[in-house]
Amino acid sequence: MKCRICVLVLTAAVIAAGAPPKLHIVVVEGQGAINNARTHTGRDPVVEVRDGDNNAIAGVTVTFQAPANGASAVFATGNATFITQTDASGRAAAHGLRPNSVKGPFQIHVTASLEGETDSAIVNQTNALPAEGKSSKKIWIAVLVAGAAAGGAVAATHGKGSSPAATTTSTSQSGTITPGSPSFGPPH
Numbered sequence: 001m002k003c004r005i006c007v008l009v010l011t012a013a014v015i016a017a018g019a020p021p022k023l024h025i026v027v028v029e030g031q032g033a034i035n036n037a038r039t040h041t042g043r044d045p046v047v048e049v050r051d052g053d054n055n056a057i058a059g060v061t062v063t064f065q066a067p068a069n070g071a072s073a074v075f076a077t078g079n080a081t082f083i084t085q086t087d088a089s090g091r092a093a094a095h096g097l098r099p100n101s102v103k104g105p106f107q108i109h110v111t112a113s114l115e116g117e118t119d120s121a122i123v124n125q126t127n128a129l130p131a132e133g134k135s136s137k138k139i140w141i142a143v144l145v146a147g148a149a150a151g152g153a154v155a156a157t158h159g160k161g162s163s164p165a166a167t168t169t170s171t172s173q174s175g176t177i178t179p180g181s182p183s184f185g186p187p188h
Contacts, residue, residue, distance in 0.1 A: 023060065024050045025112050025121040028091065035073065035099035037127040042073055042097040045123040048090045049112045056090025060114045064094035064123075071104035071127045073097050086112075099127045 028046040035042030049060045066072045066080040075082035076096025086092045094108070108123040 022052050022117045023057070023112050023114060023119040024052075024054075025062075025110055025119050026050060027110075027121055027123055029093075030097075030108075030123050030125060033125045035097070035125055035127050037071075037099050037101045037103055037129050038132070040098045040101070042099040042127075043125065044093050044095055044097045045108050045110065045125075046091060046093040047110055047112070047121065047123075049086050049092065049114075049119075050090060056086075057114065058086055058088050058090060060086040060090070060092070060112050062086060062092035063111045063113075065109040065111075067106050071100070071102045071106040073099045073106070073108075073125070073127075099125075101127075101129075103127055103129045 026048045028048050030043045030045035033043035045064060047062060049057050049062065051057050062084055064075065064082040064084075066074065068080060072080060074080055075094050075098075082094040084092050084094070092112075105124065105126045108125065110121045110123060112119050
């Protein structure tokens with residue numbers, strides 16, 4: 001009789017060990033995000049914690065942990081670790097993510113725990129160092145100026161959108177505007 005009880009207890013333990021976890025983390029936002037390491041702006045990771053029946057759970061403690069070295073980030077607290085709880089919809093966010101200036105991929109480890117049950121997930125992000133936008137700003141300014149000049153030339157030659165007094169040509173100024181395709185290149 002004692003052997004049968006032992007077998008039943010062991011069988012129950014094996015079945016319980018193979019059972020799906022009671023907590024399950026779903027990454028909602030921030031997975032695969034590319035952060036701007038130059039301006040230290042990034043995408044906050046957001047997760048949702050669900051139970052075995054796929055219902056969202058409020059009040060679960062969630063820990064977000066960024067790496068200590070290499071490409072990484074800190075959160076609004078200024079630390080690489082951020083601890084919070086899920087809201088009424090089962091969501092938790094690590095607000096204020098600020099990437100460091102090290103370029104490359106990194107992982108944010110997320111752990112959820114409630115009443116002895118735990119689950120973990122990984123949020124993969126990358127810090128990038130995009131080129132500074134000064135030359136692209138010059139190109140946009142040139143495009144706007146060229147567009148305005150072309151628009152003015154068309155309006156002047158067709159007399160659209162202006163009064164007859166505005167289309168009169170002054171004899172003291174000379175010059176022509178020849179329509180064509182503007183070309184853009186690097187600054188000289």
